[in-house]
Amino acid sequence: MTHYSNGSFYNPAYHDSETLELDRRSARMPHHSNPYAQEEPPWQAGRTTAFSTVMGQRGHADHGSRMDPWEGRQEDSRRGQGSLPMGPLSTHPQSPPWQQTPHRSSFQIDSTAYHDASTLSRFPTTFSANMTMGLRGMTMRRMSMFANGDPSHLSITEVAIQNELEHEEQNLVKDLIACSTKDRIHGIRKLPMSYEEKKHIRSQVLAFKSSKKSRHLSCFADCSENVSLSFRRCGSSMALARQTLALWQGTMKEIGGRFGTSVLSYFLFLKSLLMLNIFSFLVNFAFITIPMFAYNHLPQIPANVTFRGLELLTGAGYFNYTVMYYGAYSPETIMGLLDYNMQLAYFFTIAAYMGLCGASIIYSMASSFKMNYVLSDPMAGGSWQLLCSWDFSVTNEKAVRQRKNNLRIQLKETMSEKIQRKGLTPAEKMKHFGIHLGAWFISTSLAFGCGSAIYFLSQYEQQQTADKDDWSLQHEAETLLVPFVVSLVNLVVPLFYSLFNKFELYSNQRRQIYALIVRNVILKMSILGILCYFWMNEVANKFSCWESMVGQALYRLVIVDFFFMMLGSFFGEFLSNVIGTRLIPRLGVPEFDVARNVLDLIYAQTLAWIGIYFSPLLPVIQIFKFLVLFYLKKVSLMQNCQPPLRVGRAAQMKTIFIALLFFPSFVGSLSLVAYTSWSLTPSKHCGPFQGLNNTFSVVELWITDLEGISASTWVVWIYHKVVRSEIFYFLVTIIILFITFIFWQVTQGRKLLIILLRQQIVNEGKDKTFLLEKLQTLQKSQPTQQSRSRIPKQQTKRRSGGSSTGVRSNSNAMVQTFLAGEQGSRGNYSRDVPVPSDISTSFQRIPIASDRQSSSDAPILAMQGRQRAEVHNYSTSSTLANPLVQVMQARQEHDRPSDGMDDGSSSMSGIMMQVMEARKRADEGDGMQARPPATESSVPTTSSALIQAMLARQQAQNEYDDGY
């Protein structure tokens, strides 16, 4: 590359040819450029001109900087990224000083024509599509260009590619300008370029924006600009705040660095649940508890009830009279500056919280699903394991070593599986099926057995409990029995389930994990379902303040579950670590069981959601629990566990966990709370809803109140026509079903499309190989042509040499110089005429020639020397015309076969090839047209041969254009 570019500065022929290229374009562009220019909508035209002025300025700057070629080169290489091999070349002429004048004009024409043409391809409606396509195209182009070998190929198309790139850049900038601010920033961020280039594009876009703003300085635009700016500032400061709040960033990095993404996903899940609970606590505290405190409506604590310490575990006794539970809240409307209706506040706060939770879970579930499931399909291993499985976030040396080992083992496994994959015999299949069936039967019956056992236990316990205020310590401790049993079941039965893995043989590991998860979920949900049934049916009828009783039960469950989680990590991780390292080394260091731990979290969160109605401050306990759990699990993980052996599909597991959090957990608790507030009668003597038939009648009362006020008739109307009307729900359901159906159809269509597109890629590949084969056969036939074309040339050389050996005059030198000049310029383009030796010899001879004339001695003035030599030749020795003509003929002969060859290879598709060809032909045309004036003219001493040659070339160019 460097060789080429250096040569090009001192090779006038090269400059000429490039100039010609530009001239041709500028001459051609106006012909078919922009017939629609008049029809353009005015706004667009304005935009275009403004844009081109911006670009024009830039162009000028570029031009200025390229007056000194080396300066230009440096700047270019600084600006372009390393992957682009084109350093000094630009679309604009890089003229040697003596050719400055004609080029300026050509450059001007060029740039305007260029912009006109580029505006043509713009359709305002398809901006975004254009942009993405443009980005992609650019990416691919860049990808295909960086540091590709074969310089000869590159050098031919370089100018074309550069043009293309600049064109794309303009288009990109224009598309970005058309976008909204947010899209624009996003678009710039997504560009696969270096920062410098992105900044360059950004500055162009911004420059255009500001120029537009100064032109249309209307108040509205100004305002909207300001507003959008302030919104952006606000957004970025929000992001900043979010980051400041981001908990445990260092810890997360450490965990990710040592254990990889799949274990990290547990901690991220824990963190998001913690955030959810903090939010819930804030909402409940602000809208339910603070008003109670503010107006000193605190519940009266009976004198004989004191804090005994056991309340922290049981939640009963003293706690029963605090704001912890439903029973402590009063139904009154608090009179103050504003009336604050506690009933409404309680109802709407909890409804809003549940609604927001649901929305956020659905949102994250949908986005995760879209990201991880829609396009993914199971791939057996191989390439995936090789290229996508490495976890870049792992930074711990030991973990890296272990991971490498694991990957090696896995690869070996997949290989052996591939080699010895054989079908199972029917008997084996039956056996496997039987084992699965048995395992499922046992696990399901175990789950229901546990559920019913807990039901009877709670019934028994409830019979022991009297509905009174003062409990003995022993009695209070007895209430812990049910939560204890429940947690024990939750701890032991899953361990039992995981024993099944030893007997069950699943064909792949994922299915095994899914089976385990489903069984655990069934167990947990059946236990919770039974408990809820018990609370709704038996507790609700027995106790005077039953909501508080349920709240206490949930409190106990949450607390005991917390202790069992700690115990679980002690037994599950610490003990098995001790056993694995000290006693039975065969077992090895345990892995962190992400699935089991996440299911525990989901269970804990379900308890918190169910409890939100009965005990509004339960989230406090939950926050505390999760905080402790985070540090505990972290320590346990760091001390006891090893990185996972298998590289699992963490992302899909994450989606499944969010889905589980939504479906049985959230939906279950929501329906429970909804059932409670719609169908159950609140307690008569405590809580905010005392004296009502059901909780929801609060809203009815409120509406009847509002009916008197004329200003709020719309609320009443909405209530009657929307909330209470079956028709509305009916219609909404129909519409949703309809939309779902349409989307389902669209999905099916897309799936079909994806299959077709994949097929198309395969077909394209086949086409490519076919064309490559064709090309190869063509290339095989090429060498014969080439050798044929070389023969006459060598002959001519020999002949010309032979005829002028005796003379050995400067004329020969002239011929050679001329040839060398032509060939030198050609040698850069075409691979079959490399003549570096000619150049050197000719340049050695020029001084000799000029010495004879004794007029000039510097080799830089070779041009003059050449010209004089010419004159000298034709005046003195006319015999030389003969060899010269012969050389000419030989050259033409040589050109022709190469021309034909090009035609042959032009069957290769692609515009680039056409450009190449056109370029070659142009050069050949130049060569042929340029020589006759040199040989035939009487050569006036005033005009330089070079200018003549240039003129001739332009003439040739015109002919060439006309020919087209």
Place this chain on the structure above:
Amino acid sequence: MGNKQTIFTDEQLDAYQDCTFFTRKEILRLHSRYHELAPHLVPMDYTKEPDCKLPLALIVAMPELNENPFRNRIVESFSEDGLGNLSFNDFVDMFSVLSEMAPRELKAIYAFKIYDFNVDNFLCKEDLEKTLNRLTKEELTPEEVQLVCEKAIEEADLDGDHKLSFADFENMITRAPDFLSTFHIRI
């Protein structure tokens, strides 16, 4: 970072925010990390956009990259000259692409560059062999390496040219959802 001295002007920070996936604070943190790598080379004042590049050896020594089997390739792919000399802008670029917010397409482009050891725009067998050797501590026998690479190409090659083009690679990545979370370096 703590001192009052300005490292970047507001315009610079705005430009960084618009062009990368980082916030102001993260840019400043990145700068301090970059500064830590070579305190005597990297100036604290970047308002004049000094031309300062750190060689590959210094960057690779960062704890985030030190154990990564592809560390050299990562740094090389993001350097302007392809040799691994990173200016601060390249440095920011690198971590921007490797950050959590970067979209899949962008990550795919650079992942492809990283895996393309011989920079020929295709993941050919040679590249995959190198990748595999880096991933497995070179403990597989040559036959096993051959076999694995052949299988991998066979699996992912859609157009049948016995090497993976970017399209093949991207297609594979869209089907491997974990890629987005694993091609991620926390800074």
